Amino acid sequence: MSCPLTAVSAAFDPLDLQNPFPLLQQVRAEEPVFYNDDIDYWVVTRYDDIKAIFHDHDTFTAANTITPIVPFSDDVKTMLQAGNYTPVPVLSNNVPPGHTRIRKLVNRLFLPRRMRDFAPAIRQLARRRLASFIQQGETDIVAALTYEFPALVLFHVLGVPDEAVARVKAWAGNRIELYYGRPTPAEQVERTQNLVPFWHYVVALVQRKLANPADDLTSDLIRMRNGDDAVLTINEIASCMITLLVAGHETTTSQMGNSLLHLLQNRAKWEQLCATPNLIPQAVEEMLRYDPSVCTWRRFVARPTVINGVDIPAGANLLLMLNSANRDETIFPQPDEIVFDRPNVKDHLAFGYGIHYCVGSPLARLEMEVLLEEMTRHLPSLRLLPGQQVKYTRNISFRGPVSLRLAWDEREIGD
């Protein structure tokens, strides 16, 4: 076999999320499937290939979606064992039939109509947070709003106390760096030291809900279990909770940052939303297409296969470029333009596709819509502060601005 390394794979840095789009455009045209030796993954960039991979979950399993890019050292493995760190695959990196059993239960928690019951509380929270800084006239919107807001929404629905928000945000960020970044051996040890207390926090939370069930989704999961390990074990419930306490806010924090950045960079689009708020649901979808916060996702190749004419061996790992699929010009004409009324905007792959399709998407859509409604209403003069360089954390999958400085003319928020 000839060496699979090419000029494209040499130019591609899977952890550099600063501006991946120009290279991806070239790759889609010239070499849509290529091998990257940096992380030992095959990279897939075209929409049709990625959708077919998501669809065929027997050939392409999700077993590697929470596998660290830098394998855990023996020290780290010992620390996890000593720290009684026992999460098991439940959703993201699970496979049927276990995934099917658990997913059926978790689906019932996040039904769109159920999420709509939370809308008034989400709106109230958005208004309270906006009111807390609106007098300032300018701020870093990530620090002031989008960093904590999705976590507070999630805590409300899951029944997690607000006082934990700073810790859970830090723990979740730490977990992303450990699994999706490239930590040095010393950083890997330090991040593992932070991971173990996160797990213990989640286990204690589940124990509290077992003793005192309440009107929240964590308690609902416990009620569905009904004391039967064949339905769901306590360890599986805790594993679901730690998954949700990462996936349920880091993603939305970044997506809100991406959306605000692009809408304000293309300010006519922002003005269009202020004038016509009923476009907001379409705008949310178009922003998910244009710059998805989960910019890549992974699959494991269970048997030898061929992707777009390229032979892929069993045991290979795939990096699926969702940000490239969403700008595939054969599916989305003029992909680099923001167009709210694309007829097929909802065909984007920002939430994946198939059996693992994002279970929290109804909540994510709702909170992003509510936030944009409140911001366009109360801060129509919102604008980017000039001269800032937007930065992204180095990792393979989660893209969102670390900070975003905005200014506006002061307004009052009424009731």
Ligand code: HEM
């Ligand atoms: C804008 C925000 C979000 C984005 C872009 C996003 C994106 C994704 C993607 C790409 C996947 C992988 C799908 C696949 O493998 O086919 C996924 C799965 C998942 N997401 Fe989200 N997500 C978001 C918000 C949320 C929220 C709010 C929650 C929870 C409340 C959540 C929970 C999950 C879970 C548990 C899975 C695994 C589902 C499974 O494997 O069955 N996500 N998400």
